[in-house]
Amino acid sequence: MQNQAIQVNGLQKSYEKIHVLKGVDFEVKKGSIFALLGSNGAGKTTIVKILTTLLKQDGGTAAVNGFDVASKPGDVRQSISLTGQFAAVDEILTGRENLIMIAKLRHLKNPRPVADDLLNRFGLTDAADRRVSTYSGGMRRRLDIAMSLVGKPQVIFLDELTTGLDPEARVEVWKTVKELANNGTTVFLTTQYLEEAEQLADRIAILHEGKIIANGTLAELKKLFPPAKVEYIEKQPSLEEIFLAIIGKKEEK
Amino acid sequence: MESTKRHFFSDMNVMLGRSMHHIFRSMDTIITVTITPIAMMLLFVYVLGGAIQTGTDNYVNYLLPGILLMAIASGIAYTSYRLFMDMQRGIFERFHSMPIARSAPLWGHVLTSLVSNAISVLVIILVALIMGFRSSAGVLSWLAVAGILALFTLALTWIAVIAGLSATSVDGAGAFAYPILFLPFISSAFVPTESMPSGVRAFAENQPVTSIVDAIRALLSGQPVGNDIWVALAWCVGIMLVAYIFAMRVYKKRM
Numbered sequence: 325m326q327n328q329a330i331q332v333n334g335l336q337k338s339y340e341k342i343h344v345l346k347g348v349d350f351e352v353k354k355g356s357i358f359a360l361l362g363s364n365g366a367g368k369t370t371i372v373k374i375l376t377t378l379l380k381q382d383g384g385t386a387a388v389n390g391f392d393v394a395s396k397p398g399d400v401r402q403s404i405s406l407t408g409q410f411a412a413v414d415e416i417l418t419g420r421e422n423l424i425m426i427a428k429l430r431h432l433k434n435p436r437p438v439a440d441d442l443l444n445r446f447g448l449t450d451a452a453d454r455r456v457s458t459y460s461g462g463m464r465r466r467l468d469i470a471m472s473l474v475g476k477p478q479v480i481f482l483d484e485l486t487t488g489l490d491p492e493a494r495v496e497v498w499k500t501v502k503e504l505a506n507n508g509t510t511v512f513l514t515t516q517y518l519e520e521a522e523q524l525a526d527r528i529a530i531l532h533e534g535k536i537i538a539n540g541t542l543a544e545l546k547k548l549f550p551p552a553k554v555e556y557i558e559k560q561p562s563l564e565e566i567f568l569a570i571i572g573k574k575e576e577k
Numbered sequence: 578m579e580s581t582k583r584h585f586f587s588d589m590n591v592m593l594g595r596s597m598h599h600i601f602r603s604m605d606t607i608i609t610v611t612i613t614p615i616a617m618m619l620l621f622v623y624v625l626g627g628a629i630q631t632g633t634d635n636y637v638n639y640l641l642p643g644i645l646l647m648a649i650a651s652g653i654a655y656t657s658y659r660l661f662m663d664m665q666r667g668i669f670e671r672f673h674s675m676p677i678a679r680s681a682p683l684w685g686h687v688l689t690s691l692v693s694n695a696i697s698v699l700v701i702i703l704v705a706l707i708m709g710f711r712s713s714a715g716v717l718s719w720l721a722v723a724g725i726l727a728l729f730t731l732a733l734t735w736i737a738v739i740a741g742l743s744a745t746s747v748d749g750a751g752a753f754a755y756p757i758l759f760l761p762f763i764s765s766a767f768v769p770t771e772s773m774p775s776g777v778r779a780f781a782e783n784q785p786v787t788s789i790v791d792a793i794r795a796l797l798s799g800q801p802v803g804n805d806i807w808v809a810l811a812w813c814v815g816i817m818l819v820a821y822i823f824a825m826r827v828y829k830k831r832m
Binding site: 356376401421481 | 584587590591593595598599602603608665666667668670671672674675676677
């Protein structure tokens, strides 16, 4: 068994004349939570789309669960699920119907118990038979993630999953993601909230101007923080400061 | 890849079930696609019909084919709308990252259009029967009518798919249906084309709705259909093929 859930080498992608990804490399260990951090428009979603077979890369290779995304997209899709930037739930169906629909599309034998189990796990049992249009933002996201877990995919992609949520709902969703990784699922998440990466991720990579400019555990990234500053500041640097410092350094060159 | 092909029909069936739920849970859709054509039929038969000279004593018989086409034209606007909303909400991205056939979500919408329009056509025919519609058509003629209507629905549905996939706003997604909704008025659907001024008449007699309406009318009244049916079929199949090719091209580009 290989140990990497995701392997990306020299990934390139351009839209028209804009060179979004200029050779991206990283690996994600099985069963870990990996956060890809970057400003708006840095290309995080482009990476997610390539890894989930929605988009073809221009150069480089990417493999998910050991399958090359370009040559074996069918096998990749068997192994993954995607929770995109916008809650990909059906507003007119009920929560239960949404889950049953996905279970049927994954060709599971017993869609109903699968749905009931997930509703229970995500605290949506009481709302199960209400239309999703009546759900709060946090509930919608929880259902969204629950739908991604139908059929137990090995790798799940969460693209900007808390964008647009209020702080309370955000904490609620974080709790859910932590539980996922405890069950052995590999989680790949993108975020522009630095606190989110700090809270959730085992490893954090920073995508800036088309390349990964830092990749490590939070402790490792903290070492990159210019030591001179530490003398003046008593508290530990937050990831936000690290992020800005690293980007600043790159741009000076 | 093999498994996605094997499950194509069951996947499409799930998609069909999904959008049929959408239709039956939205009063708005039901009213627009069945009640509006029925109201038009009532208006034309009981208010305007007395003043229209068609050369038949049963105006409901004369009117029904045109009303059915209008119902279908307003029905497909919703196909475009549903497709647009799916693209907006990201649920298509979820479907496309799942191990199902890429085109299953799209075919689900097309099938939904066929089924829902068939239902509204049936409802309208039932109401027409109550209003005095009578037909001497045999089983074969009815099958021919069903076939023409199905082809007409498919042709317009693929146009709706293009609109739904390329629209940038909800209004845009439905707007293409308005010109199509107007075509029956400038055709033989409500009044004989002989009563129109020559320029309008030339347009009316050479546009698809007239040949389709005339073919259906002849089939339902047990008259010989002549060339109309072939012209009608040629229009439907032609529009369908061209729209299908363009729709698939847009779909591949957008996905």
